[in-house]
Amino acid sequence: MKKYQLNTKTGTSDILICESFEKLQEHTAGKKIVILTDEQIFALQGERFPDVSIIRIPQGEQAKSLGRTTLLYQELVRLGVDRSDMLVAVGGGVICDLGGFVATTFQRGIGLSFVPTTLLAQVDAAIGGKNGVNLGKYKNMVGTFRQPSFVLIDPSFLKTLPENEFISGLAEVVKYGLISDPGILALIEGKTPREISGDHDLLTELIERSVRAKVAVVTQDEEDRGLRRILNFGHTYGHGIERLYELPHGKAVAYGMVVAVDISIQLGLAEDMLRKRIFTLLKNLELLPDIKPDQEKVMELISHDKKKKGKEIPFVLLKDAGKTVIRPLSPDKIMDLLKNIKLFTI
Numbered sequence: 001m002k003k004y005q006l007n008t009k010t011g012t013s014d015i016l017i018c019e020s021f022e023k024l025q026e027h028t029a030g031k032k033i034v035i036l037t038d039e040q041i042f043a044l045q046g047e048r049f050p051d052v053s054i055i056r057i058p059q060g061e062q063a064k065s066l067g068r069t070t071l072l073y074q075e076l077v078r079l080g081v082d083r084s085d086m087l088v089a090v091g092g093g094v095i096c097d098l099g100g101f102v103a104t105t106f107q108r109g110i111g112l113s114f115v116p117t118t119l120l121a122q123v124d125a126a127i128g129g130k131n132g133v134n135l136g137k138y139k140n141m142v143g144t145f146r147q148p149s150f151v152l153i154d155p156s157f158l159k160t161l162p163e164n165e166f167i168s169g170l171a172e173v174v175k176y177g178l179i180s181d182p183g184i185l186a187l188i189e190g191k192t193p194r195e196i197s198g199d200h201d202l203l204t205e206l207i208e209r210s211v212r213a214k215v216a217v218v219t220q221d222e223e224d225r226g227l228r229r230i231l232n233f234g235h236t237y238g239h240g241i242e243r244l245y246e247l248p249h250g251k252a253v254a255y256g257m258v259v260a261v262d263i264s265i266q267l268g269l270a271e272d273m274l275r276k277r278i279f280t281l282l283k284n285l286e287l288l289p290d291i292k293p294d295q296e297k298v299m300e301l302i303s304h305d306k307k308k309k310g311k312e313i314p315f316v317l318l319k320d321a322g323k324t325v326i327r328p329l330s331p332d333k334i335m336d337l338l339k340n341i342k343l344f345t346i
């Protein structure tokens with residue numbers, strides 16, 4: 001087991017990499033714990049859970065709602081939970097975001113820790129202290145910043161994760177390679193998702209390096225006012241096509257990263273060879289969707305999302321793998337760049 005510490009204004013979080021879930025209670029400081037998880041995870045991994053109160057909810061993004069939050073508060077009251085107790089969220093990004101929000105608002109904050117069970121949650125969602133729920137169609141509109149006491153990452157959970165969910169999580173791993181640690185790219189170049197999931201040492205190293213990259217960013221900018229925005233690399237455009245074509249999140253982000261690299265090259269920031277490198281990598285990882293986006297419609301969605309920030313849209317771009325730059329671009333400029341994109345012409 002390796003331990004990293006994330007220190008921020010809202011607290012300190014121990015990130016335990018390769019710790020067994022069976023050792024959970026060695027880390028809960030003798031507190032009474034209540035586990036929040038979803039039905040699918042419990043059906044597949046339930047026998048590993050300790051003998052404590054377990055709240056199970058249906059899986060899926062729709063659980064991240066204020067309605068579900070209210071039901072959970074009522075359940076915590078029924079279980080007699082108070083501020084000396086701890087909620088342990090065992091699940092993917094949905095359960096961590098929701099559990100984090102419930103624990104930080106119930107009685108103005110009870111104990112909180114995460115056991116992320118998807119690759120995306122292990123490398124991204126469970127790290128960094130952003131908790132929240134959706135408000136109708138507006139994602140993560142209501143939320144809090146607070147670090148969990150600890151994040152216990154046990155890669156053995158990934159054995160039951162559906163392959164499409166594993167592949168989706170790989171997009172975020174590639175993101176950390178591109179924005180922060182190019183060594184990650186070198187480790188997965190030429191590999192297929194199955195080769196990565198079947199190689200325990202490689203998988204552990206990818207998780208650890210991604211966590212390290214996220215910890216470094218969040219330590220400097222917990223509340224997303226500056227540097228943390230680089231974590232949105234590929235997400236501005238990605239969110240647009242995710243909604244427009246109902247794509248899995250990872251594939252949408254992967255396509256968004258290719259677009260961001262292409263724009264970086266068009267603006268003279270990055271060398272042309274980066275395009276081929278990233279394209280080939282994402283193709284091998286089965287992350288590139290076969291779509292021809294209607295750029296006008298994508299732009300409409302991107303501009304609408306960012307409307308409140310004024311006319312220019314901050315785009316995270318690259319000078320090279322590991323070197324980011326944020327450029328505010330007007331919608332007209334972005335449209336021009338999108339028209340010249342050479343996505344699938346390599």
Ligand SMILES: NC(=O)c1ccc[n+]([C@@H]2O[C@H](COP(=O)([O-])OP(=O)(O)OC[C@H]3O[C@@H](n4cnc5c(N)ncnc54)[C@H](O)[C@@H]3O)[C@@H](O)[C@H]2O)c1
Nearest residue numbers: 040041059092093094117118120121124125130157160161
């Ligand atoms: N807070 C943050 O910083 C942050 C960052 C990135 C994403 N997110 C959020 O994360 C959410 C997406 O998270 P996700 O991709 O983990 O999706 P998810 O939590 O919906 O999990 C995906 C599916 O995998 C199943 N599952 C989870 N672990 C499993 C396991 N070990 N074995 C078998 N099945 C398993 C779940 O039941 C679910 O059906 C989004 O709501 C997104 O907004 C938050």
